[in-house]
Amino acid sequence: MKRVWSLTIVLVMALLNAVTAQNxxxxxxxxxxxxxxxxxxxxxxxxxxxxxxxxxxxxxxxxxxxxxxxxxxxxxxxxxxxxxxxxxxxxxxxxxxxxxxxxxxxxxxxxxxxxxxxxxxxxxxxxxxxxxxxxxxxxxxxxxxxxxxxxxxxxxxxxxxxxxxxxxxxxxxxxxxxxxxxxAGITTYSPIHYAQVKKGDKVGVAGFGGLGHMAVQYAVKIGAEVTVFDITEEKRADAKRLGAVKYVNVNNPEDLKGLDNSLNFIISTIPASYDPNIYLKMLKIDGQMAFVGLPPYAKMPIIPIDKLIWQGNRKVFGSQIGxxxxxxxxxDYSIANNIxxxxxxxxxxxxxxxxxxxxxxxxxxxxxxxxxxxxxx
Ligand SMILES: [Zn+2]
Ligand SMILES: [Zn+2]
The missing domain is CATH 3.90.180.10 (Medium-chain alcohol dehydrogenases, catalytic domain)
Known part of the structure; x- marks a missing residue:
């Protein structure tokens, strides 16, 4: 009988505790x-x-x-x-x-x-x-x-x-x-530093939205020469204003001429379906490309292995926030540098x-x- 009582008390206590936690x-x-x-x-x-x-x-x-x-x-x-x-x-x-x-x-x-x-x-x-x-x-x-x-x-x-x-x-x-x-800040800051982007590097920022406009500012601050890629004419002036030296409207074939083998680092922030292979071709030898934009799974961009082989000695990596x-x-860096x-x-x-x-x-x-x-x- 005594045991039953003590068990009841334990149960009541547990219940009270649960109720108090709930409260x-x-x-x-x-x-x-x-x-x-x-x-x-x-x-x-x-x-x-x-x-x-x-x-x-x-x-x-x-x-x-x-x-x-x-x-x-x-x-x-x-x-x-x-x-x-x-x-x-x-x-x-x-x-x-x-x-x-x-x-x-x-x-x-x-x-x-x-x-x-x-x-x-x-x-x-x-x-x-x-x-x-x-x-x-x-x-x-x-x-x-x-x-x-x-x-x-x-x-x-x-x-x-x-x-x-x-x-x-x-x-x-x-x-x-x-x-x-x-x-948006950390997702772009992290791969730029992981890739050790340095002063004078030629950097491409693909996708000029919330993430892209942060990437431009971080790369410009380091002293890189930044080219922005997007699919509209409307952001051309904004890219210049944030310090990019060049703006490429990817839908305009003329804009894309002469860019192959020209960039040390590319960060893609594009959140929709697109062809990543056009960017791979733009990497110099030893160039690096970071993917941070994640498109819908049903429309995920693909890089075929053969493209990586024929354009060897370039590095491709993904990165998720930091x-x-x-x-x-x-x-602290962003605030100190007014970014x-x-x-x-x-x-x-x-x-x-x-x-x-x-x-x-x-x-x-x-x-x-x-x-x-x-x-x-
Ligand atoms: Zn986010
Ligand atoms: Zn863990």
Missing amino acids: KTIPSKGFAVLAADGKFKPFEFNRHALGDNEILIETLYASICHSDIHHVHGDWGKEEFPMVPGHEIAGRVSKVGKNVTKFKVGDYAGVGCMVNSCGKCDFCKAGLEQYCKDVVLTYHDKDQFHDNEVTQGGYSNNIVLTENFAIKLPANTDMKKVAPLLC GIKETQEML YPEVEIIPATSKAIEVAYQNVLDGKVKFRYVIDMKTLK
């Missing part, structure tokens, strides 16, 4: 798509309770990356809904767990594409958490460190995550311009987000839409 969950609201139809609706949900090593960030700005659009439309395979996108987040710390040392309440913090990883594997140890098999993405992912809770992103009024994956933002920074650095340490380095995205601020409404998505798809954005989450009603 500590953090209410959040923002915008979600409920199906792959691209329609945003106001959405309320709960985030897990603040852990001892975690911080709660009130979102100030969240920007719109083309990969949000791919996810919303299911371009990269089956997605889970409801989905709150957003992995370029700038905000203010409103609560800290008891073991947090990196942030205090009132500090500014940024969040990019990841909120956690295993911390033990070779990739994590090398500062390449983005390749960890247990990485937890900022949204549309299962968080195995929190009972497989489905993560939700930055188109919302707050986010909770381990301090290790939050990026420190200096208080005197223009916060609305910082958000896009957390993905690790947390490098993201902080990129952020920022060009942004257009939109209010936090479903309608404004949907219009922005369409404009990105139509190539009309210059260069990043940023949602002012402070206007959320």
Whole structure:
């Protein structure tokens, strides 16, 4: 009998604990798509309770990356809904767990594409958490460190995550311009430095959108001679303004003449279907090409092996964002060198987000839409 009683007490305690933990969950609201139809609706949900090593960030700005659009439309395979996108987040710390040392309440913090990883594997140890098999993405992912809770992103009024994956933002920074650095910035900064691009190098930037216009600025800052490739006449002046020496409209055969074997490094940020082989031919001997734009899986560009063999001694690699340490380095570098995205601020409404998505798809954005989450009603 005594044993039954003690078992009952243990069970009741466990239940009470579960209920208290439940009560500590953090209410959040923002915008979600409920199906792959691209329609945003106001959405309320709960985030897990603040852990001892975690911080709660009130979102100030969240920007719109083309990969949000791919996810919303299911371009990269089956997605889970409801989905709150957003992995370029700038905000203010409103609560800290008891073991947090990196942030205090009132500090500014940024969040990019990841909120956690295993911390033990070779990739994590090398500062390449983005390749960890247990990485937890900022949204549309299962968080195995929190009972497989489905993560939700930055188109919302707050986010909770381990301090290790939050990026420190200096208080005197223009916060609305910082958000896009957390993905567009690091995704281009990382391969440019991995390829050791140097002063005087001839660099090609294929795709001149949110990522491309950051790549141009990083390469120009190093002292490279930059050629921009896109499929419109409308961005010619912008490329020059950001320091490119040449602009190539790929749809104009005249523009493409004389470019073979001319570039040391090419970064492709193109998020749609295209022929990568025209760029491979432009690489000099020992030249390198980095792919960072990820087109829909159904229309994935292909490089046949024979092309690599006949145009040997060029290197091709892919790159995905960058690790947390490098993201902080990129952020500090960008601010020190006054390198920022060009942004257009939109209010936090479903309608404004949907219009922005369409404009990105139509190539009309210059260069990043940023949602002012402070206007959320
Ligand atoms: Zn992104
Ligand atoms: Zn790992």
